[in-house]
Amino acid sequence: MTNSSTHALKILLWRDFTLAARNKSEWMNPLLFFIFAAILFPLGIGPDTAILKQIAPGIIWIVALLAALLSLDTMFRADYDDGSLEQLTMSPYSFATLILGKVSIHWILTGLPLILLSPLLATFFHLDAASTLILMQTLLLGTPVLSLVGAIGSALTVGLKRGSMLISLLVLPLYVPVLIFGANAVSASSAGLDISGHLMLIGSLLVLALTLAPMATAAALRASIG
Amino acid sequence: MDLAITDTTSLKADRLTCVRSEIELFRDLSFELLPGQLVQIEGANGCGKTSLLRILCGLSRAAEGEVLWRNREIEHCRQEYYAEMAYVGHNNGLKANLTCEENLEVSALQNHLRDNVDFEQALEKMGLDELIDEFAGKLSAGQQRRLALTRLLLTDAPLWVLDEPFTALDHASRELMENIFDQHCQAGGMIILTTHHKMTIPHTEVKLLTINA
Numbered sequence: 001m002t003n004s005s006t007h008a009l010k011i012l013l014w015r016d017f018t019l020a021a022r023n024k025s026e027w028m029n030p031l032l033f034f035i036f037a038a039i040l041f042p043l044g045i046g047p048d049t050a051i052l053k054q055i056a057p058g059i060i061w062i063v064a065l066l067a068a069l070l071s072l073d074t075m076f077r078a079d080y081d082d083g084s085l086e087q088l089t090m091s092p093y094s095f096a097t098l099i100l101g102k103v104s105i106h107w108i109l110t111g112l113p114l115i116l117l118s119p120l121l122a123t124f125f126h127l128d129a130a131s132t133l134i135l136m137q138t139l140l141l142g143t144p145v146l147s148l149v150g151a152i153g154s155a156l157t158v159g160l161k162r163g164s165m166l167i168s169l170l171v172l173p174l175y176v177p178v179l180i181f182g183a184n185a186v187s188a189s190s191a192g193l194d195i196s197g198h199l200m201l202i203g204s205l206l207v208l209a210l211t212l213a214p215m216a217t218a219a220a221l222r223a224s225i226g
Numbered sequence: 227m228d229l230a231i232t233d234t235t236s237l238k239a240d241r242l243t244c245v246r247s248e249i250e251l252f253r254d255l256s257f258e259l260l261p262g263q264l265v266q267i268e269g270a271n272g273c274g275k276t277s278l279l280r281i282l283c284g285l286s287r288a289a290e291g292e293v294l295w296r297n298r299e300i301e302h303c304r305q306e307y308y309a310e311m312a313y314v315g316h317n318n319g320l321k322a323n324l325t326c327e328e329n330l331e332v333s334a335l336q337n338h339l340r341d342n343v344d345f346e347q348a349l350e351k352m353g354l355d356e357l358i359d360e361f362a363g364k365l366s367a368g369q370q371r372r373l374a375l376t377r378l379l380l381t382d383a384p385l386w387v388l389d390e391p392f393t394a395l396d397h398a399s400r401e402l403m404e405n406i407f408d409q410h411c412q413a414g415g416m417i418i419l420t421t422h423h424k425m426t427i428p429h430t431e432v433k434l435l436t437i438n439a
Contacts, residue, residue, distance in 0.1 A: 008334070087315075090285070226287060
């Protein structure tokens with residue numbers, strides 16, 4: 001059974017990456033928003049290196065969070081509209097596994113590019129290499145949480161005509177802990193403090209989301225369709 | 227065709243009651259679907275035909291009563307049930323940005339495909355072989371419907387649940403589908419569908435299930 005679930009997962013990944021390659025605007029938009037927003041801050045605030053350095057982690061984290069939020073509505077929307085979500089809920093394979101696949105695709109298309117782009121943005125804020133590395137570590141642990149928790153909100157609102165407003169209200173409070181520990185880790189480390197606690201806390205949030213979110217999303221999707 | 231039919235193969239609806247927006251659509255509806263049978267659900271618009279099919283699929287829940295597959299409640303054996311049934315709903319479930327062949331390939335997410343599955347042959351049977359590399363979004367409504375129904379030819383699932391399968395189909399395609407239904411039932415398969423057409427199926431008796439408001 002697990003073996004065939006892996007096979008189904010492969011088909012799902014192939015399908016969604018093919019679709020993403022043929023419709024680039026959907027996932028490029030949040031990414032461009034992330035880049036532009038992060039570039040505009042140094043321009044608006046001015047060239048004061050000390051201030052920029054200090055606010056950099058917070059700004060990059062907030063922008064990453066908003067970019068994730070912006071893309072959440074699309075996670076299940078297309079599948080819901082064309083009826084393939086209905087078919088997916090009737091799959092003979094583990095539904096939670098397929099959802100984990102959908103979330104991974106969302107993360108690879110929105111979270112991963114942010115992590116790869118963050119060193120570039122860090123230079124705009126004059127962030128040194130050590131802080132950039134820590135920022136990337138927190139993003140690596142934190143952005144999957146954004147996708148996993150966001151999937152629940154996306155699943156709950158996919159049946160509604162204008163669900164995107166509601167998603168923000170549902171999901172933002174749950175994003176706050178990730179934001180606090182993610183952004184604070186960088187400033188704590190530049191103050192010479194040990195940040196392993198920060199990383200472990202985000203890591204534990206990730207484990208928690210990884211275990212619970214797929215099942216919660218599955219239940220929410222069944223409720224949205226029913 | 228090699229359907230896995232045993233003597234426990236049956237779909238049973240046990241005293242189903244359906245309520246939509248606080249209006250009761252039907253009450254205490256019971257029936258059993260056995261291998262080789264074809265059931266056509268009849269009734270006026272809005273009487274709950276689609277709601278009944280969605281309950282049978284486990285997509286929505288009945289207000290009361292239960293659906294049994296092989297004498298087990300479907301909620302308790304979802305994966306086993308879904309491995310043995312194929313559903314074509316109102317919505318075709320096609321990806322507009324995938325070609326016909328790719329759409330059939332990804333239908334492996336919904337049904338176990340046969341080992342020696344031949345997409346081209348299946349498309350040829352449905353008269354879509356020339357459109358094999360065309361995007362599904364470019365097809366006409368009738369062609370899309372035919373593509374959605376082609377999925378049925380790729381699996382050994384004994385139970386077919388079809389919501390208005392003839393929508394947008396021309397006369398020839400309708401006859402073709404009736405023949406495919408006939409073959410499926412002759413091989414021991416079972417079909418439950420909604421349609422307003424009067425079906426003429428050579429070797430299979432069409433049982434009517436009428437929903438009264």
